[in-house]
Amino acid sequence: MNFKQAAGIQAAEAVASGMKVGLGTGSTVYYTILELGRRMKEEGLRFTGVPTSEATEKLALELGIPLAELSELEPLDVTIDGADEVTQGLDLIKGGGAAHFREKMVAAVSKRLVIVADESKAVGKLGAFTVPVEIAAYGWRSTAKRVEAAGCRAVRREREGQPIVTDNGNYVLDCDFGLIDDPGALDRQLKGLLGVLETGLFVGMADAAYVAGPEGVRVMRREAGERS
Numbered sequence: 001m002n003f004k005q006a007a008g009i010q011a012a013e014a015v016a017s018g019m020k021v022g023l024g025t026g027s028t029v030y031y032t033i034l035e036l037g038r039r040m041k042e043e044g045l046r047f048t049g050v051p052t053s054e055a056t057e058k059l060a061l062e063l064g065i066p067l068a069e070l071s072e073l074e075p076l077d078v079t080i081d082g083a084d085e086v087t088q089g090l091d092l093i094k095g096g097g098a099a100h101f102r103e104k105m106v107a108a109v110s111k112r113l114v115i116v117a118d119e120s121k122a123v124g125k126l127g128a129f130t131v132p133v134e135i136a137a138y139g140w141r142s143t144a145k146r147v148e149a150a151g152c153r154a155v156r157r158e159r160e161g162q163p164i165v166t167d168n169g170n171y172v173l174d175c176d177f178g179l180i181d182d183p184g185a186l187d188r189q190l191k192g193l194l195g196v197l198e199t200g201l202f203v204g205m206a207d208a209a210y211v212a213g214p215e216g217v218r219v220m221r222r223e224a225g226e227r228s
């Protein structure tokens with residue numbers, strides 16, 4: 001079993017029958033979703049999911065997981081999702097899969113956000129991974145200039161010379177700010193810029209992280225009352 005699989009499977013313990021569950025996106029939470037599908041079939045687990053991307057929606061439907069729109073189910077009991085970086089204080093960079101806009105919307109209406117990751121994602125300070133920023137396609141070069149003026153080099157995410165288009169029809173800038181001293185302040189600053197729709201900085205949102213490495217799965221938890 002690889003580390004992503006170990007973290008993903010163990011974190012499925014956060015889901016109990018009757019829950020409303022946000023289903024994240026990526027190659028780690030993929031294993032959580034498979035495990036939830038297995039428990040549905042073999043153990044009679046019953047829950048309803050809210051997917052954070054079209055890819056996750058497709059996987060959940062293949063597994064027979066009942067799904068609903070976010071607005072029909074909120075507040076959700078728990079969301080389980082991956083991350084590109086996670087600090088000891090459970091601040092995150094997300095959006096390596098360009099799904100961070102929906103992921104943040106789903107996490108924001110969840111009573112708990114549980115992160116799954118392998119040890120390579122655990123960092124002392126955010127910022128070695130570039131910050132994904134979802135921006136409107138219209139006038140994207142102007143928006144990129146405003147974002148760069150905030151202190152980074154911003155590169156539009158592309159594949160084979162074509163822009164990556166998010167599930168929401170927008171572009172993503174990958175922004176290199178170097179190591180980030182105050183991710184909350186940076187998130188607020190970026191969100192104030194015309195054309196910026198959402199950032200991959202998740203500050204004060206996560207409640208627990210299942211981080212897997214050679215020693216097994218370590219569960220990091222936010223202290224009670226710490227969530228902002």
Ligand SMILES: O=C(CO)[C@H](O)[C@H](O)COP(=O)(O)O
Binds near residue numbers: 025094095096
């Ligand atoms: O934020 C995300 C998608 O937008 C992912 O959760 C993040 O990129 C981690 O993915 P993986 O588990 O594949 O490493």
